[in-house]
Amino acid sequence: MKFSELNLPQALQQGIDDLGYTDLTDVQEKALPITLSGHDVAAQGRTGTGKTATFLITAMSRLLREPPKKGRTKTHPRALIIAPTRELVGQIFDDAKTLAKHSDLKLHAVFGGVDYEKQMKAFDSGVDILIGTPGRLIDYLKKRVYSLDLTEMLVIDEADRMFDLGFIKDLRFMLRRLPKFNERQSLMFSATLSHRVLELAYEHMNSPQKLRAEDGDITASGIEEWMYHTSMDDKFPLLVHLLRTHTVKRGMIFINEKRTGERVARNLARYGFRLGILSGDVRQKKRMRILEDFISGKLQLLVATDVASRGLHIDNVTHVFNYDLPEDAENYVHRIGRTARAGASGVAISFSCERFCFGLPDIEAYIKRSIPLRSVDPEMLDIGKPTDPQATAEGLGKEDRLEQTARSGGKPGGGRSGGRRRSGPPRNRRR
DSSP states (O other): OBGGGGOOOHHHHHHHHHHTOOBOOHHHHHHHHHHTTTOOEEEEOOTTSSHHHHHHHHHHHHHHHSOOOTTOOTTSOSEEEEOSSHHHHHHHHHHHHHHTTTSOOOEEEEOTTSOHHHHHHGGGGOOSEEEEOHHHHHHHHHTTSSOOTTOOEEEEOSHHHHHHTTOHHHHHHHHTTSOOGGGSEEEEEESOOOHHHHHHHHHHSSSOEEEESOOSOSSOTTEEEEEEEOOHHHHHHHHHHHHHHSOOSSEEEEOSSHHHHHHHHHHHHHTTOOEEEEOTTSOHHHHHHHHHHHHHTSOSEEEEOGGGSSSOOOTTOOEEEESSOOSSHHHHHHHHTTSSGGGOOEEEEEEEOTTTGGGHHHHHHHHTSOOOEEOOOGGGGOOOSOSOTTOOOBTSOTTOOOOHHHHTTSOTTOOSSOOOOOOSSOOOOOO
16 A cells, blocks of 8 residues: 555655655554544554654644644644653654655654753744653643643553653653543554553553554564574674674664673774764763764664664664673564664674573563574684774773773683683573
């Protein structure tokens, strides 16, 4: 089915054409006929299925076709979109700007880490669609910068992530200040329709229809996956080898701890790779610039914790590396979902080391299959010395000291004996 068959407002159709959208994805073909007719929906769909366009098109079509509620002023947003992270809010806002370019709809995004007063002042010109993270939205709501009394449409994106990040109390605070569930349209999107997500839907939505965007395998069909059993000492040289021998046009490397990410990013830079790191210590302006540089191709690689595994809509990511296996099985799906988006293909490579191998059974049970294994040849670990010991990654300070991993000739963690542990299945250890 094509977007042109939906009989959308002309201004919105022009925005869709600008984005290059022609054919509906599976989730859009299932959801849009329902949402455009005004029904509430609780939808489950893996990343890259087109859910952002689904709720933006629904909201804009409604606002362009119907007059605002009586008594509405510029302090009353007509549609509210809540997302769990500032990166996700920013990307929804960017898509919304393109879709709304040919209309007179006014958009505003609010999130932490940027100028508070500047974001607040932007409300003065009026807002039709307000997009934000729970904390900053509540701040302005309590200051009476805007009101939710006449909101016509609610969208909750990444609902399960709201629970994971501890935002559920904030979310409920806002939901209680919206018009009654039968006086607005509500859409909820989630990677999983767990019991707690459905409970939230039934409590605050008007008889929502449950939709699942896909059947069968919960990971995208275009992802080629494999895994190496390797020691912690060998993970970095193996990563460098794979980055050198694969055509990694745009790659993401996921780690479980910030300090691991900093060490990996620092040493990859010294081996000549152009990369940035998403860390909680990086200020918001710099985070946004790093993402822009990654999207534009100035940076080849992005090292990140799970803060970046959900909600980032970055096209043409060719490779995802699980440097650390995630401890939460669902995060495996979210991480590798950064590649093979919108029908493209991609590669997901995971390292199972002695520290994080304990999560592998849960991951394979969750995806209902085994991840194919590949062996590590000793020559794959001979990567030589760093080519540029003074280089640094975007998001790291230049004052960072040369780590033992770089000084030891490319054997990260090769400390006490200087030797390398055997590659292969990890030894049994107590946690």
